[in-house]
Amino acid sequence: MAVTLRDVAAKAGVSPVVVSRVLHNKAQAVRVSEATADRVRQAATELGYRCNVAARNFRAQQTMTIGILHGSGFARPKLNEGSRYFACLMDGLIEGAFRNGFSLTLCPQLLSETPEHAMSDGRFDGLVWYSSVSSDANLGALSRCDVPLVLIHARTAQFGSRHPAVLCDNEQGIRLAVEHLVGLGHRKIGFAMDVSPLNLESLDRLAVFRRHCVLHGIETTDGDVLEVGWDRREVDAYFRAGSRHTALIAHNDGLAAEFLNRAQAFEIDVPGQLSIIGFDSTSYCEELRPRLTSISQPLREMGECAIDLLVRSIQGDTSEPVDHIFPCGLDIRGSTAIVGDQK
Amino acid sequence: MAVTLRDVAAKAGVSPVVVSRVLHNKAQAVRVSEATADRVRQAATELGYRCNVAARNFRAQQTMTIGILHGSGFARPKLNEGSRYFACLMDGLIEGAFRNGFSLTLCPQLLSETPEHAMSDGRFDGLVWYSSVSSDANLGALSRCDVPLVLIHARTAQFGSRHPAVLCDNEQGIRLAVEHLVGLGHRKIGFAMDVSPLNLESLDRLAVFRRHCVLHGIETTDGDVLEVGWDRREVDAYFRAGSRHTALIAHNDGLAAEFLNRAQAFEIDVPGQLSIIGFDSTSYCEELRPRLTSISQPLREMGECAIDLLVRSIQGDTSEPVDHIFPCGLDIRGSTAIVGDQK
């Protein structure tokens, strides 16, 4: 099979240790005579020796690999379907990992039922966890994790205060959206979110939404919170019953797109009769008709930051985990307009 | 540190072998009494034992991991910038890998200078190689690879006939594009490609382009081949000199977009004065103005197919490597029109 240190050692007439020292000990005090070193190097070249990184990593009890972990409760995210959320985030994660010399692994089982199996099985030096669903399964998995881990889209306190967290300033984002709508004259505003009993970030955004409505003297009831399930049939039901709002804010672009498309299927003009705002503002928004106004978060930078934090932690940093909060913006496109504006 | 088989064995009062058998030998003839098995299972649960997959893989000399390898000669592809090419492909690769129980790893060095280091370092059971640049570096790396490998965007014969290949029917795609343009009355058609001395797929597409021009009685000269370098300044130079064509076909969407955008900067109407066709037809085409007519290839399916071939090969399939060719289509959008049509 493959050429090992042993083979090279045999050919060069030395012990394997010497070969290891010559070939891998870099600048260190190699303490091998130049003559032997040359012989070793020559033997290695002739045999086409390449270090077995798996063995080296096993021995060193490290892998230089970071696992990307998706909490249970979701389907596998797609890079090129619907919202570009995952693609943006991944670009940041990849950038950060490569800059730090780490590889990135996507695992099948990680993304489904049993994330905890990956959490200390020796394959990863650290994990990025992106899920803000605080289910028992997720909480349990996280509590049993014994490699460094960084949270994305959750606050450190929400998952045991043991892991640093990276998230956006939901307060700021939602505030910008509400102010934008109020400025356009909207008073009947709904908030749409996926049904996911304990998606903490959605609940955060909802709470902020309610607070800012109050600040503008708009009262919101439970009827203004539109919870949409997996199959999204609630969207049609909403329009069939007659839209109760002049504007909607959705907790992500995918859901916003669903409302946007179905509204038009029901011959409701967007933004003439209904303004819609999404969240994430990836280039996906450019593909919709009308183009989707959306709250932006710097997903790419957030991904890079998550990796940097993780690497620091892998390298032994034990400082108190804190929340790293990134600013949000509002990208105004074609899906929002002055209330009742039949353009 | 982490709990090992040994710890569980000690607690249960048996040898590590027994623990291994009980916990990991699945349905096999376990040949352990139920009483001992129970004791072992209980000890494992109490200690929170989880199998060290890295160790297991090391021992088994396999990793259940596939590496994604990008030949040298390019910058790292982005998932969410410009053309969505890489995102589409990755979705297929991920889908195929997960379906087969394999993980997918992206490595920093794989994507840059020294791909051969990853080609037999024990970290991967197989590799997907996507690059059709037949440089010495790439040819050398491929020849030294000693794990199963599948090529994407190249024919098996182009890289030593040792690896199965997955590519699209460039002949069909370019033919559709040329026929479309000819049908719209175009006779002066240029072909744009990145300068990359030995990008075999581009050269393929160019050859097919020339052939089909001839079939329609259009003569092409070297001046009709627009080679564009890294910084893409040749695009401006082309327009500054005055476009010599009424239509352009580009070998990918990114390059087509460059021509489309710069044309408009030079106040050339697209498609009124210049029709443009890209290659890949990802949703990126929807974001451009006008939307880009483009030759489609089923990147996602191609990615899945590549993984299936690779897995078969990893599992010992030794059948002759062949080319797996996928059909192309033409997605007609807004960037092509009847010649001279000043809409």
Place this chain on the structure above:
DNA sequence: ATGAAAGCGCTAACAA
């Protein structure tokens, strides 16, 4: 039914 031995390829620690 259970266990002892051996080894995957590598390198840190110590010995010569």
Place this chain on the structure above:
DNA sequence: TTGTTAGCGCTTTCAT
């Protein structure tokens, strides 16, 4: 300067 020993955690083989 070089070599020997030992072991990372696991599982296959063979012995009991």
